[in-house]
Amino acid sequence: MGLPLFKNRSLDELIQLSREGLDAQTFEEIVERLPFSLQEWAQFLGVSERTLIRVRKENKSLGTSASDKVIRITQLYQKGTDVFRDEQKFCQWLNARIMAVGGVAPKSLLDTSFGLELVNDTLGQIEFGVFA
Template identity: 45%
Template structure:
């Protein structure tokens, strides 16, 4: 992962770290996120993010809508397709929001795997296979951040 200063300077030969650079995914404008999704994210950055989320390859493949086998075949320096990159960016945004709300990655990771009444007794991680699930979880994190508990 190289240094990353601006989404406008991003090229296929360098990719931002989705974990170490919160501004990459968390504070990007919608247009910058679109641009970055189209250019693609390196598999290596995605794997770093998955490690921070204590996510298995199987969980990651389910979220990305790709088989484990396909994901495994990609080289670490492979730029992911726009649809996979978009989901990786959504996951990164969720990670940074959750980490900010819960204070650290471990607490957020535990929360992601806990069945909760707000999600009809499902663990939030099970909802990440749809964009609606991402939205629902982000909304719940916003409520928690402001002390509004369901």
């Protein structure tokens, strides 16, 4: 997948990364690699698109909660591509209405920690054949 940024990191390391804030370069790499628009990232993070543009332009770091969310979304994306073994199929699944997550597109749930948890749990069920 090309984004091993947060794989094999301990919880302590992830906490520290979140607290320090992801730097603009790391965020830029993630934005370029994952199939979400800047507008979608703004929605996921609960900030304006203008704020994200400023972070990138001024080479600032994201705040703690935004960094935490970016890390969690990136991990979820990595897990999804591992489970589906195909990035395109996972992207299609993210955008499809899925009954297991309430009949909505899983991507629409990435703006809350509960939504992330639901999508992550559903991927776990797919991985173990519950929704195969």
